[in-house]
Amino acid sequence: MSVVFVLGAGASYGESLESLDSPYQVPAGLTALHSAGAPPPLIKGFFQKALYSALKYDPSDAEADYKPVFDYARDSMCITDPFGEGRWNEVDLEDLFTSVEIHREFSAPESVESGLLGVKRNLLARYIQRILGLCTSGKFGQYSKLLVSKLTMEHSVITFNYDLLLDQQFYELSPGGNGEFAHYENFESIVLQGETKGLPGPSGAEGLYLKLHGSLNWSQCTNRACPRKSVVIMDREVQRVLNHRMGIGEMRCEVCNGELAPLLIPPLLDKPIAEIPAIRAAWGLAQRRLSQASTVVLIGYSAPPTDFYSKWLLRSNVGTRKDVNVFVVDPDNEKAPFKTRMMNLFPYGYKSKFTKMDQVGGILESVGLNDRR
Numbered sequence: 543m544s545v546v547f548v549l550g551a552g553a554s555y556g557e558s559l560e561s562l563d564s565p566y567q568v569p570a571g572l573t574a575l576h577s578a579g580a581p582p583p584l585i586k587g588f589f590q591k592a593l594y595s596a597l598k599y600d601p602s603d604a605e606a607d608y609k610p611v612f613d614y615a616r617d618s619m620c621i622t623d624p625f626g627e628g629r630w631n632e633v634d635l636e637d638l639f640t641s642v643e644i645h646r647e648f649s650a651p652e653s654v655e656s657g658l659l660g661v662k663r664n665l666l667a668r669y670i671q672r673i674l675g676l677c678t679s680g681k682f683g684q685y686s687k688l689l690v691s692k693l694t695m696e697h698s699v700i701t702f703n704y705d706l707l708l709d710q711q712f713y714e715l716s717p718g719g720n721g722e723f724a725h726y727e728n729f730e731s732i733v734l735q736g737e738t739k740g741l742p743g744p745s746g747a748e749g750l751y752l753k754l755h756g757s758l759n760w761s762q763c764t765n766r767a768c769p770r771k772s773v774v775i776m777d778r779e780v781q782r783v784l785n786h787r788m789g790i791g792e793m794r795c796e797v798c799n800g801e802l803a804p805l806l807i808p809p810l811l812d813k814p815i816a817e818i819p820a821i822r823a824a825w826g827l828a829q830r831r832l833s834q835a836s837t838v839v840l841i842g843y844s845a846p847p848t849d850f851y852s853k854w855l856l857r858s859n860v861g862t863r864k865d866v867n868v869f870v871v872d873p874d875n876e877k878a879p880f881k882t883r884m885m886n887l888f889p890y891g892y893k894s895k896f897t898k899m900d901q902v903g904g905i906l907e908s909v910g911l912n913d914r915r
């Protein structure tokens with residue numbers, strides 16, 4: 543029995559975070575950003591006052607750190623509320639990113655306006671990284687830990703999230719690689735390191751951990767002339783990576799000393815999935831795993847109307863099959879609009895008795911994975 547778990551933003555948002563025994567220490571001479579931690583927000587939660595309160599990140603400091611981004615949001619979305627309040631609670635990252643990109647496309651390529659819009663887009667990406675770093679630095683997710691601990695190499699995990707809660711658990715359980723929890727190592731060796739030997743196991747069906755929108759710990763050199771420009775570098779030091787993404791220290795290419803930037807697919811309407819080899823490969827492998835799965839468990843993914851790529855992936859490889867069991871875990875399971883969206887993805891039906899990430903134990907038991915350890 544092959545089970546594939548597919549995790550959306552709701553899975554991380556529903557996490558229960560606990561402090562690590564020995565988080566990464568900030569290098570001497572650098573100042574740590576204090577954070578009490580909080581589950582990573584949903585796509586409409588990155589500008590909410592409640593999030594800043596939970597993270598002990600003063601809204602006025604956030605606005606000062608990323609002023610061009612917030613000025614653009616105010617002007618383009620006609621927001622007059624104090625930062626973090628009122629209509630800021632409804633700001634959708636995809637809408638904001640897409641607005642910047644469309645605006646940039648209609649500007650002359652060499653114009654000052656185009657350059658400034660590029661700066662705003664990059665600052666918005668850095669803002670997302672900082673928030674995710676503040677949310678999860680020095681923490682681990684209880685439910686992520688439980689999920690990873692119950693997997694075997696028959697099963698795979700696919701996520702649309704950037705955060706490193708699951709990555710941290712895979713690294714902890716398979717510290718030397720090539721072990722019982724080698725899901726991440728399989729993907730790393732085949733795709734990120736460019737090896738061509740294929741997956742081990744019968745018919746290349748061994749388990750994988752696939753991040754379809756990139757990851758905070760994947761980096762590429764920003765120097766276009768660098769011989770390693772196309773190489774994706776994966777950093778296993780999760781807490782160090784999170785500090786870098788919060789702006790503490792920097793990451794440099796070992797070949798040309800160029801700045802390393804995270805490989806993330808921004809939340810755009812038109813996502814450049816096929817343009818980046820590692821991302822395209824991840825999606826191709828996700829297709830294979832989903833089409834082979836006997837059970838698919840969808841956690842915290844709401845199938846928003848504009849998420850065409852992800853809906854296509856699920857509908858074409860799972861929804862068209864009668865021979866697969868589908869579980870949908872979401873708080874909106876009983877709401878009519880959500881049911882309609884899910885039935886469009888899975889017209890042969892799905893099971894909806896679970897609603898929250900904290901029910902992961904029951905979920906694992908239902909798919910036969912709660913008898914390990």
